[in-house]
Amino acid sequence: MATFDFLLQGLLVAAQPTNLLYALIGVTLGTAVGVLPGIGPALTVALLLPVTYRLDPGGSLIMFAGIYYGGMYGGSTTSILLNTPGESSSIVTALEGNKMARAGRGGPALATAAIGSFVAGLIATLALAFIAPYIVKLALVFGPREYFALMVLAFVTVSSAFGDSTLRGLTSLFVGLTLACIGIDQLTGQARLSFGVPDLLDGIEVTTLAVAMFAIGETLYIAAQGDRGPDKVEAVKGSVWMNAADWARSWKPWLRGTVIGFPIGAMPAGGAEIGTFLSYAAEKRLTKHPEEFGNGAIEGVAGPEAANNASAAGTLVPLLTLGLPTTATAAIMLAGFQQYGLQPGPLLFATNPQLVWGLIASLLIANFMLLVLNLPLIGLWVKLLTIPKPWLYAGILLFATLGTIGANPSVFELGMLLAFGLLGYVMRVFGYPIAPVVVGLILGPLAEQQLRRALSISQGDFTVLFTSPIAAVLLVIAALALIVPLILRARGRGQVLAQLAASED
Amino acid sequence: MNKGNHPSVETRRPDRAALIIAVVLALIAGLIFWDVSRLTGLAGYSQIGPTTVPYAIACCLIGLAIWTAIEGWRGDFAEREHQEFGPVFWIVGGLAAQMLLLNTLGFSIATGILFAMTARGFGRRELWLTIPVGIAFSFFVWLIFAKLLQLSLPSGPLEHLFF
Numbered sequence: 214m215a216t217f218d219f220l221l222q223g224l225l226v227a228a229q230p231t232n233l234l235y236a237l238i239g240v241t242l243g244t245a246v247g248v249l250p251g252i253g254p255a256l257t258v259a260l261l262l263p264v265t266y267r268l269d270p271g272g273s274l275i276m277f278a279g280i281y282y283g284g285m286y287g288g289s290t291t292s293i294l295l296n297t298p299g300e301s302s303s304i305v306t307a308l309e310g311n312k313m314a315r316a317g318r319g320g321p322a323l324a325t326a327a328i329g330s331f332v333a334g335l336i337a338t339l340a341l342a343f344i345a346p347y348i349v350k351l352a353l354v355f356g357p358r359e360y361f362a363l364m365v366l367a368f369v370t371v372s373s374a375f376g377d378s379t380l381r382g383l384t385s386l387f388v389g390l391t392l393a394c395i396g397i398d399q400l401t402g403q404a405r406l407s408f409g410v411p412d413l414l415d416g417i418e419v420t421t422l423a424v425a426m427f428a429i430g431e432t433l434y435i436a437a438q439g440d441r442g443p444d445k446v447e448a449v450k451g452s453v454w455m456n457a458a459d460w461a462r463s464w465k466p467w468l469r470g471t472v473i474g475f476p477i478g479a480m481p482a483g484g485a486e487i488g489t490f491l492s493y494a495a496e497k498r499l500t501k502h503p504e505e506f507g508n509g510a511i512e513g514v515a516g517p518e519a520a521n522n523a524s525a526a527g528t529l530v531p532l533l534t535l536g537l538p539t540t541a542t543a544a545i546m547l548a549g550f551q552q553y554g555l556q557p558g559p560l561l562f563a564t565n566p567q568l569v570w571g572l573i574a575s576l577l578i579a580n581f582m583l584l585v586l587n588l589p590l591i592g593l594w595v596k597l598l599t600i601p602k603p604w605l606y607a608g609i610l611l612f613a614t615l616g617t618i619g620a621n622p623s624v625f626e627l628g629m630l631l632a633f634g635l636l637g638y639v640m641r642v643f644g645y646p647i648a649p650v651v652v653g654l655i656l657g658p659l660a661e662q663q664l665r666r667a668l669s670i671s672q673g674d675f676t677v678l679f680t681s682p683i684a685a686v687l688l689v690i691a692a693l694a695l696i697v698p699l700i701l702r703a704r705g706r707g708q709v710l711a712q713l714a715a716s717e718d
Numbered sequence: 719m720n721k722g723n724h725p726s727v728e729t730r731r732p733d734r735a736a737l738i739i740a741v742v743l744a745l746i747a748g749l750i751f752w753d754v755s756r757l758t759g760l761a762g763y764s765q766i767g768p769t770t771v772p773y774a775i776a777c778c779l780i781g782l783a784i785w786t787a788i789e790g791w792r793g794d795f796a797e798r799e800h801q802e803f804g805p806v807f808w809i810v811g812g813l814a815a816q817m818l819l820l821n822t823l824g825f826s827i828a829t830g831i832l833f834a835m836t837a838r839g840f841g842r843r844e845l846w847l848t849i850p851v852g853i854a855f856s857f858f859v860w861l862i863f864a865k866l867l868q869l870s871l872p873s874g875p876l877e878h879l880f881f
Contacts, residue, residue, distance in 0.1 A: 263863070384782050391750065455830050551797070602840045604842075606837075612859075622821070631810065643735070
């Protein structure tokens with residue numbers, strides 16, 4: 214029952230009044246920003262990073278936990294009421310949720326999303342707490358070559374397994390890996406790809422890249438679409454409460470969504486979208502009201518929303534136990550850890566258990582706060598949705614540049630922000646996914662370090678990478694994840710994969 | 719990041735854009751080869767040094783460049799939607815203006831100009847209205863972040879007027 218003790222200790226840390234306040238600020242800001250159309254959880258976390266610059270690591274990570282969960286919740290509100298999902302993982306929620314809102318049942322749709330998110334978040338966070346120690350134990354037997362193989366697997370799943378093109382996914386990944394080489398080499402201290410520019414010696418900041426690509430790139434892309442007329446926000450009519458029939462039809466999808474979503478998030482399989490699609494398909498098959506699907510079936514909101522939140526918690530398993538980010542959001546959270554010199558992984562559980570368990574416990578607390586906050590405040594979130602586009606995007610760019618200026622008020626850093634923003638825009642125009650660039654930038658140096666360690670131990674013998682059974686299995690899975698989608702696409706079955714594209718998360 | 723400097727590669731003919739992307743990828747690979755070749759061979763006894771991984775990345779980039787060129791040649795590269803460049807120029811101009819004015823005019827005025835030019839890009843043409851609104855809003859944000867959260871944001875004449 215050691216896990217239980219740790220979790221209780223974590224709850225004691227998280228329940229300190231200042232930490233409760235941080236969690237409250239986190240969920241409120243996270244929801245408020247996540248609700249804004251076009252802003253997914255990755256950008257929410259990146260934009261709100263500067264708020265935490267001056268806090269101590271513990272408080273800052275607790276606020277982060279709140280921002281993460283709040284951002285996930287805010288996104289589902291947007292997709293139900295606006296039908297332009299702010300995050301790819303709530304596309305499915307928009308399918309049925311927006312139909313429900315149009316039929317005047319927006320209240321129950323929001324309620325089942327909120328309660329489903331709560332149920333899934335609760336179960337998945339507890340699962341995270343109980344699974345994490347086992348994975349940490351497993352990770353302790355991992356050597357450099359196993360870590361390298363694991364990172365290769367993460368690279369493949371993030372970049373090319375899903376989405377509509379292996380080529381473009383891999384190109385994005387290698388753009389990220391190239392950017393990752395910039396700066397001083399960690400093992401020999403030599404400057405690489407910095408061309409004598411002192412500002413480049415420290416490498417490219419992950420937050421600068423993420424904010425530039427997600428915020429500025431997206432803003433430019435939306436602006437370049439021209440005026441398409443205002444989006445219609447569905448008013449929330451009637452009661453926000455669910456009736457008995459809604460409850461009866463919702464609770465099973467919540468649990469099924471959780472069971473589907475958590476393992477998918479926990480595996481290095483990239484993104485919360487897959488779980489939401491699978492959950493939607495499962496609910497559609499199991500429902501007693503098949504005629505309602507496509508016209509606003511409550512199961513179609515309850516299941517995917519639960520799956521979405523369960524995989525969000527699941528993503529924290531590889532992040533906290535292995536230091537392995539599998540989504541752009543997780544990559545930015547890793548950057549948040551790194552700004553305090555903390556490297557998530559098995560060691561962090563040993564050296565700083567208070568911090569890790571405080572973080573896990575505050576996820577539970579954030580989850581409760583969201584349930585209490587969100588339904589009563591729904592009117593406020595709807596108001597945020599109606600901010601006109603010029604003001605909205607002007608504000609987004611203000612906060613996007615604020616983060617960079619706050620970290621490093623130099624013309625050079627802002628120039629990089631602009632350059633990467635343009636790169637993000639061009640990539641979006643040509644259909645290149647953004648998440649692999651961010652993951653490549655943050656994971657590239659770690660993968661290189663493990664590779665060079667493994668090869669130093671073997672004195673340059675490359676076969677050593679395949680001779681450990683764990684590493685060999687991981688590399689085979691990575692190869693399959695690369696090759697199978699290529700064959701599927703060549704045979705014209707690519708649409709299914711394209712639907713699962715991890716574009717924003 | 720070199721690619722970011724060429725937003726104008728966007729053309730209606732899909733082949734040409736894909737070929738330009740392929741060339742840019744190859745150029746980046748060449749840049750890596752050129753830069754890394756200057757590093758002295760600190761490879762040590764395992765023959766694995768700071769140059770190994772960049773070389774591997776550069777080789778992969780060349781492979782991707784060839785792949786992109788083939789797709790572009792066949793014309794099965796991604797379709798794309800029509801882009802309007804007017805708004806893009808306004809927003810990029812706003813970001814450039816903020817970048818250049820930040821250290822002389824301070825956070826509020828520089829960011830207010832960015833705010834107004836972004837709003838202009840999205841169709842709010844009344845600069846006489848949006849610039850003051852932007853400066854006032856930026857000043858409010860400056861107050862919260864610089865005074866309350868103690869972030870170091872550059873101050874200029876407007877900020878010095880009050881503090």
